Amino acid sequence: MKIISTNIGDRKEITYKNKKVTTGIFKYPVEEPIFLDKEEVKGDEISDRKHHGGIYQAVYGYSQKHYEYWKPKYPELEWNFGMFGENLTIDELDETKIHVGDTFKVGEAIIEATLQRNPCYKLGVRFNNMKIVKQFWSTTMCGVYFKVIEPGLVNVGDELKQTKSSKTNPTIADLYKQQKEIKGIK
Template identity: 35%
Template sequence: MAIVGQKRYDIEGIQVGQPITIHANGKEIKTAINKRRIYEPVYLNRLNFEGDGQGDLVHHGGYDKAICVFPYDHYDYFEQFLGVPLQEAAFGENLTVHQLVETKVCIGDVFQLGEALVEVSQPRQPCVKLSLKHGNMKLVKEVQQTGYTGFYLRVLKEGMVSPDEPLVLVEKASHQITVHEVNEVKYHQADPQRLKAVLEVEALADAVRKSLEKRIHHI
């Protein structure tokens, strides 16, 4: 990795939420996608911000998915797509950030977040709960097709985080594999070379790696 200058990305908000049970399509679904903004400093541990939780621990949460990040830059696009104004944490994210979009951030980039250190681990994989939240079953596919997925951070060092502190890039990955590139090989046709390049990234989350390793045998 390369040590870089103090590139800062402003945070629109930090959000947390605990699981609740909702009813959809005749089923009970446990979800923590509805999050509230916090305005006081909060402790970030290896698994999440204090006060945050996950409804489905099989597909959400864990060390590689400690923080869900979504770029505020995409809100305008999805307001047009959904036809309504979007509220805070509209995508169930913990961090809403400015200018840190999927084409810029690489798997393995390391950021200072308050006292904590965090590392980009994988794209966010949208699930049906996002569509249910907005009452539009086409939303998940639109997120996948556009690549406007957001991404996850793992926590390298725990610490206190204040909502008014920026996300500061401290180490840039030595490769060029962005979150966008991982989305491309995951959701679109990928040639073996592109797929192998993604799989060579050491910081890539194990769950994503295993999923892509299965794909490589079918190309």
């Protein structure tokens, strides 16, 4: 697996249901390396610390392959990597094959897969269409949250080299399916 794009976002104020809300979901590719720190990507806006950032959600990765699925559904959008709020766009990230606890060396950092990404209304705001939230739930293309074991810089072209496998743990897709059942989403 290889990093195709590194993405960060600024704080943005939006109006949702007649209320002002801040978000960091509007992420865009950057040319320089990004620093993966213990609880966040340095320089990246995290507006909702209850659901993003922190030790177990420090870095969000999403697959470049998933873009191929979504682009035809939203041809009117101006597409760029970072559209799903990910910090790392990775060429072949597969939630059905990555297990909780799988650990990777990437650039100077060491990261560990921890959780799935559950979509919220801010993804709908980003896509200018709330349908994306339900469509996102209907797949296992949720992306992967990573814990940062060893902070460091990562850059486009860096490879994720697996250093630990946790095949006895559930996959990220398994966690996502469990969340869907718990929430009663059909």
